[in-house]
Amino acid sequence: MTWIEKHYGRLEEQPGFEEFHHEYSAAIKEVDTKIEILSEDFAVRHDYNPIHHIEKRLKTPQGIEDKLRRLQCEVSIPSARENILDIAGIRVVCNFVEDVYEVAHMLTSQNDIRVNTCKDYIANPKPNGYRSLHLSLMVPVFLLDGCIEVPVEVQIRTVAMDFWASLEHQLRYKKDKEIPPRIDIELKACAEVSATLDKRMQKIFNELNKL
Numbered sequence: 001m002t003w004i005e006k007h008y009g010r011l012e013e014q015p016g017f018e019e020f021h022h023e024y025s026a027a028i029k030e031v032d033t034k035i036e037i038l039s040e041d042f043a044v045r046h047d048y049n050p051i052h053h054i055e056k057r058l059k060t061p062q063g064i065e066d067k068l069r070r071l072q073c074e075v076s077i078p079s080a081r082e083n084i085l086d087i088a089g090i091r092v093v094c095n096f097v098e099d100v101y102e103v104a105h106m107l108t109s110q111n112d113i114r115v116n117t118c119k120d121y122i123a124n125p126k127p128n129g130y131r132s133l134h135l136s137l138m139v140p141v142f143l144l145d146g147c148i149e150v151p152v153e154v155q156i157r158t159v160a161m162d163f164w165a166s167l168e169h170q171l172r173y174k175k176d177k178e179i180p181p182r183i184d185i186e187l188k189a190c191a192e193v194s195a196t197l198d199k200r201m202q203k204i205f206n207e208l209n210k211l
Contacts, residue, residue: 010061010065011061011064011065011075011076011077011080012061014076014077016077017061017077020077020080020081021058021061023141023143023148023150024058024059024087024088024150024152025058025088026141026143026150027088027139027141027150027151027152028056028058028088028089028090028152030139030140030141030152031088031090031107031137031139031152031154032054032056032090034107034110034113035051035054035090035092035103035107036054038103038106038107039051039103042102042106050094050095050096050099050102050103051092051093051094051095051099051103052093052094052095052159053093054090054091054092054093055090055091055093056089056090056091057088057089057090057091058087058088058089059084059086059087059088059089064080064084064087067084068080068083068084071083071084085116085117085136085151085153086136086151086153087151088150088151088152088153089152089153089154089155090152090153090154090155091154091155091156091157091162092154092155092156092157093157093158093159093162094156094157094158094159095158095159095205096158096198096201096202096205097122097158097198097199097202098202099158100122100133100156100157100158101133103156104118104133104135104156107135107137107154108135108137112139112140113137113138113139113140114137114138114149115135115136115137115138116136116137116138116151117134117135117136118133118134118135118136119133119134120133120134121133121134122157122161125191125195127188128168128184128187128188128191129164129168129187129188129189129190129191129192129195130164130165130168130191131157131161131164131165131191131194131195132155132156132157132161132165133155133156133157134153134154134155135153135154135155135156136151136152136153136154137151137152137153137154138150138151138152139151139152158198160194160195160197160198160201161194161198163194164190164191164194168187168190168191171183171187172187
């Protein structure tokens with residue numbers, strides 16, 4: 001137990017936690033608003049909305065504590081600020097693969113957003129078959145005492161990628177048991193089928209747009 005944990009208890013009991021958590025909540029609202037405006041503008045200009053739906057997530061105090069312990073970091077607010085970039089998270093689910101990159105370009109082209117990292121698991125899937133585009137963004141949040149930058153993780157993926165990822169997570173973590181190798185192979189095969197479907201649907205969409 002660290003000195004901070006001993007004297008202040010759990011993370012949410014430490015001084016300043018409410019203000020700290022509010023910053024990330026506000027950052028989610030900022031990014032969500034930007035994405036909504038961009039998608040509406042795109043729809044007006046192109047008569048098509050590339051976004052299927054948006055999901056938002058703010059890590060709970062327990063979730064932040066658990067991640068800090070997994071990272072072997074001190075359980076404190078300064079440590080959380082320094083070591084965790086996904087306290088605030090937004091998932092943007094798009095219709096097609098090309099939409100994923102279009103939305104990412106529109107968002108990262110805004111002059112008040114700074115890109116920390118970009119991990120393209122679509123071009124380079126994870127070993128288990130997972131596909132998605134992950135952006136770590138620094139977003140300006142305007143508070144009473146001035147403007148601060150807050151990190152927000154934005155995951156952008158297609159409907160098919162989201163379908164596979166959601167069910168794979170549910171299947172893998174439904175039971176506290178080790179997954180047999182044959183199930184790992186089957187899940188990865190399903191990811192490949194999903195990727196093939198994405199390519200075929202993109203091709204159909206592009207062909208229809210040429211008519």
